Amino acid sequence: MADVARRLGYRPSFGQSVFALTRGNNFERQILADGGARLLPELVRHGVLPEGAKGLADLRVRMNGGPLPSLPAAIDATRHWLGVLAGQTDSRTPLPAIIASPTVRIPKGVMLPEAVLILDVLAVRYDQGPPPELIVGEIKTYADRGGHTDPHKLAVARAQAGLYLHALELVLAEMGCSHVRLRRKGFLVLTRPGSNFPSVRAGEDLRHQAERARRGFELLEAAARGLPPFSPVADDPVEAVMRAETEYSEACLRFCDRADQCHASAVVEGNPAVLGDEVRRFLGEVDLGRAVALLNGEDPRSAGERDLLRRLRRAGVGRP
Ligand code: SF4
Incomplete structure (x- = not known):
C-alpha cells in the first residue's frame, strides 16, 4: 500500500502519524543507546534475561537510528545472526543478549507474495543452551499503568508480538534452524509513566496470538486462491490496487497509507464513516447529505430514512 500511496502523491508512513513515528523512534533510540544501557537492566530485573547478560546487535536501518543502509541489508544481517545463533556450540562464546530490529522476509506462500517484517527487539538467552533461546519483544510508547493499562492497546501489542513469533518460526524453519528455541512467552516494553525509561512486562503468553497469526496466513492464502487470475507482469499491481473497491472506516487511519485519499473520497460521497464508526452505525444506509436534510426538516424518502x-427525534435532535 506504500507504493499506492506514493503513486497518489502521498508520503507513506506505514499507517502511523509522523508524531507517533517520531515518538516511537526517539523512545527506541533512548532505550537502545549505549548497548541497551536502559533496556538491558530492566530485562534482567524482570527475568527476561539472566544476570550478567550483555551485548547488543543493532540491526536498525539508518533512518531509524541504526547503522545499516537499507532493509535488504537488515534482512541479510538478521539471517546472518540467526545462522550464528543456530550454529552456536559453546554457550560461553560471547554473543549479544539483545538484537534490535531484526528484520525477516517471510517465505513466499503458494499464492501470496513475500512479506517483510521488522521485529522490535529480540532477547537471547544462552544459559540453557546451546542452542540459545529467543524471546520476542514488542516496544510501545504508551505508559505502563499496571492493571490500568489500556487492555485494547495491550491486546494489539500481543497480537503483533505473536505475529513476529510465528514469522520467526517460519524463517528459522526455512533456514533449517528449527532447533533454535523460541520462547512462547514474550515481553512488552512500555514507558514508565512520565518518563522515557522502559517498563518491561515479562511473561506475555503469545501462543494463541502466534496460532492466530498462522491461521490468518492460511486464510489469506485461501482468499488469494479465490481471486481471479492476476498476472503481475501483464497487469500493473499498483494500478490494480488503485482500481479496486475501497470501504473507508475509522480503522483505516490507524494502519493504511492510503487513508488520506480514501477519507477524502468518503467526504465527497457523504460517507458517515468520516465521522467515525459510531456515526456510521447510527446513520446506517443514510449518507451525511441526506442526514443533514432530514435534520433540516425534509421528508424521508426511504424506510431507512x-x-x-x-x-x-427520540434523541431530541432535529426539527419535530
Ligand atoms: S479503504 Fe481503508 S484499508 Fe482500504 S485502501 Fe482505503 S484506507 Fe486503505
Missing part, C-alpha cells in the same frame, strides 16, 4: 428520523 424514516427509521433514522424516528431515532433522531
